[in-house]
Amino acid sequence: xxxxxxxxxxxxxxxxxxxxxxxxxxxxxxxxxxxxxxxxxxxxxxxxxxxxxxxxxxxxxxxxxxxxxxxxxxxxxxxxxxxxxxxxxxxxxxxxxxxxxxxxx
Amino acid sequence: xxxxxxxxxxxxxxxxxxxxxxxxxxxxxxxxxxxxxxxxxxxxxxxxxxxxxxxxxxxxxxxxxxxxxxxxxxxxxxxxxxxxxxxxxxxxxxxxxxxxxxxxxxxxxxxxxxxxxxxxxxxxxxxxxxxxxxxxxxxxxxxxxxxxxxxxxxxxxxxxxxxxxxxxxxxxxxxxxxxxxxxxxxxxxxxxxxxxxxxxxxxxxxxxxxxxxxxxxxxxxxxxxxxxxxxxxxxxxxxxxxxxxxxxxxxxxxxxxxxxxxxxxxxxxxxxxxxxxxxxxxxxxxxxxxxxxxxxxxxxxxxxxxxxxxxxxxxxxxxxxxxxxxxxxxxxxxxxxxxxxxxxxxxxxxxxxxxxxxxxxxxxxxxxxxxxxxxxxxxxx
Ligand code: HEM
Ligand code: SF4
Ligand code: SF4
Numbered sequence: 001x002x003x004x005x006x007x008x009x010x011x012x013x014x015x016x017x018x019x020x021x022x023x024x025x026x027x028x029x030x031x032x033x034x035x036x037x038x039x040x041x042x043x044x045x046x047x048x049x050x051x052x053x054x055x056x057x058x059x060x061x062x063x064x065x066x067x068x069x070x071x072x073x074x075x076x077x078x079x080x081x082x083x084x085x086x087x088x089x090x091x092x093x094x095x096x097x098x099x100x101x102x103x104x105x
Numbered sequence: 106x107x108x109x110x111x112x113x114x115x116x117x118x119x120x121x122x123x124x125x126x127x128x129x130x131x132x133x134x135x136x137x138x139x140x141x142x143x144x145x146x147x148x149x150x151x152x153x154x155x156x157x158x159x160x161x162x163x164x165x166x167x168x169x170x171x172x173x174x175x176x177x178x179x180x181x182x183x184x185x186x187x188x189x190x191x192x193x194x195x196x197x198x199x200x201x202x203x204x205x206x207x208x209x210x211x212x213x214x215x216x217x218x219x220x221x222x223x224x225x226x227x228x229x230x231x232x233x234x235x236x237x238x239x240x241x242x243x244x245x246x247x248x249x250x251x252x253x254x255x256x257x258x259x260x261x262x263x264x265x266x267x268x269x270x271x272x273x274x275x276x277x278x279x280x281x282x283x284x285x286x287x288x289x290x291x292x293x294x295x296x297x298x299x300x301x302x303x304x305x306x307x308x309x310x311x312x313x314x315x316x317x318x319x320x321x322x323x324x325x326x327x328x329x330x331x332x333x334x335x336x337x338x339x340x341x342x343x344x345x346x347x348x349x350x351x352x353x354x355x356x357x358x359x360x361x362x363x364x365x366x367x368x369x370x371x372x373x374x375x376x377x378x379x380x381x382x383x384x385x386x387x388x389x390x391x392x393x394x395x396x397x398x399x400x401x402x403x404x405x406x407x408x409x410x411x412x413x414x415x416x417x418x419x420x421x422x423x424x425x426x427x428x429x430x431x432x433x434x435x436x437x438x439x440x441x442x443x444x445x446x447x448x449x450x451x452x453x454x455x456x457x458x459x460x461x462x463x464x465x466x467x468x469x470x471x472x473x474x475x476x477x478x479x480x481x482x483x484x485x486x
Binding site for chain 1: 118119296325326327328329330331371372373374
C-alpha cells in the first residue's frame with residue numbers, strides 16, 4: 001500500500017486514492033484530496049455532505065444510499081455533483097474517509 | 106511514452122467539459138440501401154450459411170454477410186474490418202447482438218465474393234479471421250464475459266473457454282443442419298453477466314470453497330452490513346476477533362451454510378474465494394428467450410462441475426459436444442434443446458447424453474425448490 005505525505009502528515013491509501021483506515025481521517029485529508037477531485041475550496045455545503053457521510057458511517061457501518069444522502073442534506077443529486085464533480089461515491093466518500101464503494105460499480 | 110495532453114486542463118477540470126451527449130444516432134451510419142428502405146422490408150431468405158437477402162417493397166435487395174469475431178479484439182483487427190468495409194461496402198458495417206460482424210451489400214455476386222474473401226483470411230496461427238456463418242439453425246457466436254482478462258470475481262476464464270468450445274462446434278457455425286438454432290453462452294461467475302441463464306447450452310464458472318477472511322483489514326475495507334446482506338443463505342454474520350491482543354470488527358462465515366456464490370467478496374475485498382483446484386465450470390442447458398411455440402425458459406444445471414483445464418478445457422468441450430450431437434440426432438425440427446428435453450423427459454435426457462445425475466442437481470434453494478421436484482408418478486424407467 002502506498003503512503004502519501006501532506007503538510008507533515010502521512011496517509012495510507014490504495015491505488016484509487018481511498019484512505020485505508022477511516023480512523024486515519026483528519027481535516028488535512030480533505031485539503032489533500034480536494035484538488036484531485038476537482039474542488040478549489042471546501043464550502044459549508046461540502047462540509048455538510050462530508051459531516052453527514054461520516055456521521056452515518058459511524059452509526060450504521062455503511063455509506064448511505066444516494067436517496068438518503070439527498071433527503072437528509074437537502075441537496076439534489078445534481079447539486080451533489082456540482083459540489084463533488086466525481087459524484088457522491090468517488091468524490092464525497094473518498095474525502096470523508098469512507099471505504100471505497102464495492103459491487104458492480 | 107512521454108505525456109501528450111488532449112487539451113484537458115487538470116487545474117480547471119470543468120472548463121470546456123462536454124457531457125450528456127449520449128451515443129451517436131444510428132441513422133448516421135446506415136448503408137444507403139438500408140437508409141432508403143428503412144421500415145419497408147417485405148421478406149428475407151437465407152441464401153446459404155452466413156448470407157442473408159432482404160427484399161424491400163421497392164424491390165431493392167440487401168445482402169448481408171455475417172462472420173464470427175472473438176469479441177475481444179485489437180484495434181488492428183477493427184482496422185482490418187474497416188478496410189474490408191471500405192473495399193466491399195462503401196465503408197459500412199455492423200456488429201450483431203452476439204458480437205458477430207455483418208457486411209451489407211446491394212449485389213448478390215459481390216456478397217458471395219466477399220464471403221469467399223472473408224473465409225480466406227487467416228491469422229498466423231492458422232485460425233480464420235472472419236469465418237462466415239452464424240445464420241439459421243446452427244451454432245452462432247458465444248455470448249461471453251471478462252474472465253481472467255479483466256474481472257476480479259471469475260471462477261474460470263471467458264475468452265479461453267469460448268475459443269475451445271467454438272473450435273469444437275465450428276462445423277455447426279458454418280452450417281445450418283440442427284433442428285433449431287443453438288445458443289451457447291458463457292459467464293465466468295454466477296453473477297451471470299450475459300445470457301447463461303437463458304441459453305440452450307451455458308458454461309458457468311463456479312467455486313467450491315468458502316471465502317477466506319482477512320480479519321485484520323476487513324473493517325477498514327468493507328462496510329460490514331453490506332457483506333452480511335450480500336449472502337443469499339444467511340451464512341455471514343458480524344463478529345469480533347482478537348489477533349495478537351488487538352480486537353477487530355469482522356465477520357464470521359458458517360461454512361456449512363455457504364454455497365460459494367462469491368457475492369460477499371463482490372461487496373467486501375477482504376473475503377476472497379477463488380481457488381485453483383476448487384474452481385471450475387457448471388454446464389446448464391435448455392433455456393431460451395424467444396416466445397416461439399413454447400414460452401421463454403431458464404436453463405437448468407445438468408453438470409454440476411467440470412474442472413478448469415486451461416488452455417483447452419477438454420472435459421468441458423467433450424460434454425458440450427456430446428449434448429449437441431445427441432440433440433442434433435434426436436430432436437424434431439424446430440425443437441429447441443429445452444423443448445426436446447421437456448418432451449422426452451429429463452431422465453431420458455440424462456440417459457441419452459450419458460450424463461451422471463447427482464444430488465447437486467436437485468434444487469434446494471428456498472420454497473420454490475419444491476416445484477422442481479416430481480409430484481407425479483409419470484416417469485420412465
Ligand atoms: C379405443 C379405446 C379408448 C380410447 C380412444 C381412449 C381414449 C382416452 C383418452 C383420449 C384419454 C385422455 C387421456 C389424457 O388425459 O390426455 C383417456 C383416459 C383414460 N382412459 Fe381411455 N380410451 C380408450 C379405452 C379405455 C379403456 C378400455 C379403459 C379402462 C378399462 C380406459 C380408461 C381410461 C382411464 C382410467 C383414463 C384416465 C387416465 C388418467 O386420467 O390418467 N380407456 N382415454
Ligand atoms: S460473470 Fe462474474 S466474473 Fe464474469 S465478468 Fe461478470 S461479474 Fe465478472
Ligand atoms: S460465498 Fe455466498 S454463500 Fe458463501 S458466505 Fe459468501 S455470500 Fe454467503
